[in-house]
Amino acid sequence: xxxxxxIVIGGGPSGLSAAIRARRVRTYNxxxxxxxxxTNTSPGGLADWTKVRMTGDGWSHEKGEIIxxxxxDIKDYSIPIKNEKVLEVKNQGDTFTVVTxxxxxxxxxxxxxxxxxxxxxxxxxxxxxxxxxxxxYRFMEDYFEKLCEKEEGKTIxxxxxxxxxxxxxxxxxxxxxxxxxxxxxxxxNNIRGYxxxxxxxxxxxxxxxxxxxxxxxxxxxxxxxxxxxNLVDCEKDERGFIxxxxxxxxxxIGLFAAGDVTGPPFSIAKAVGExxxxxxxxxxYVYRRKFGKEAPVFAFYPIHQDGDPTYFEIPELEDxxxxxxxxxxxxxxxxxxxxxxxxxxxxxxxxxxxxxxxKHTLGEIRKELGDVAKTIExxxxxxxxxxxx
Numbered sequence: 482x483x484x485x486x487x488i489v490i491g492g493g494p495s496g497l498s499a500a501i502r503a504r505r506v507r508t509y510n511x512x513x514x515x516x517x518x519x520t521n522t523s524p525g526g527l528a529d530w531t532k533v534r535m536t537g538d539g540w541s542h543e544k545g546e547i548i549x550x551x552x553x554d555i556k557d558y559s560i561p562i563k564n565e566k567v568l569e570v571k572n573q574g575d576t577f578t579v580v581t582x583x584x585x586x587x588x589x590x591x592x593x594x595x596x597x598x599x600x601x602x603x604x605x606x607x608x609x610x611x612x613x614x615x616x617x618y619r620f621m622e623d624y625f626e627k628l629c630e631k632e633e634g635k636t637i638x639x640x641x642x643x644x645x646x647x648x649x650x651x652x653x654x655x656x657x658x659x660x661x662x663x664x665x666x667x668x669x670n671n672i673r674g675y676x677x678x679x680x681x682x683x684x685x686x687x688x689x690x691x692x693x694x695x696x697x698x699x700x701x702x703x704x705x706x707x708x709x710x711n712l713v714d715c716e717k718d719e720r721g722f723i724x725x726x727x728x729x730x731x732x733x734i735g736l737f738a739a740g741d742v743t744g745p746p747f748s749i750a751k752a753v754g755e756x757x758x759x760x761x762x763x764x765x766y767v768y769r770r771k772f773g774k775e776a777p778v779f780a781f782y783p784i785h786q787d788g789d790p791t792y793f794e795i796p797e798l799e800d801x802x803x804x805x806x807x808x809x810x811x812x813x814x815x816x817x818x819x820x821x822x823x824x825x826x827x828x829x830x831x832x833x834x835x836x837x838x839x840k841h842t843l844g845e846i847r848k849e850l851g852d853v854a855k856t857i858e859x860x861x862x863x864x865x866x867x868x869x870x
Contacts, residue, residue, distance in 0.1 A: 485586065572736070629657070
């Protein structure tokens, strides 16, 4: 018994895309997987800070728009989000354990989508005394000059990995001693958040509080050194980014990675694409683990590659499976109404839904309620229930 088929670590566009795809595949006969997102802050990631461009101006989204759409699906599919800080991912052999600052969760598969940096509440202050190296150093030279001229005698705090020295050197050449310079080295888990105090910005860290009149987050330093991949023991490149194959697989035992944590190029289009791939691949892995055969995931993969397709079959409902309800339902007149399916509102169905919690086996449920196969199959086809092992 475990907590979720798939655990996704990270609530940016990559993590949200992975969770949505792992949770729900439209193919008629396929189970949905149980999916959980664990993220240290509210969903959005860096994509929720400003306007984003998928390819160019013709395909772009205003601030918050793309995350809003992804969150609509997260809510629609009843995907739970745990606002907790992940400390470590442990490979236990048959399962993974995700250790957070509050709990431990187990799963068959894990998708690491932690981005290039751990975000806290920076976006609340972005553009108001908190800025970032988002537009290249030609732009930054002009910005630095204007800032030094206007804010002489004030303090600027640079935040980044230990690779931020190039940016600080550029600022020092322009600054000529006009502003005081402070640095906060982000080690991946030592920053606790930002707070506006009067006209200053407070940075809370494990070591204490750092005050500045302005804060500049050096994104290039995060591109030069990965600090969000340390929570998992796996193969990484020379800069610390997680290595994957083209299907976002880190290994063949259920570990996947997607988005900025896999290294350059750093792009929201790449994040969404890799998240989608990792979600589908984690789904396929979990399906093989649970049912011992390939999932006919039409139309993402060919379904005739291994014999005849099985679009209208679901795995045999054996006694050892543990049904888990995945969706909320409403009581309307004489019906129990789900997102797509519905059941009659009677005592047997209500009792069944209470027992579909991932803890009771089908054998135990049958002993208590008798034959429930048709109802279970109906909920599976409606993507409102899955079978865990």
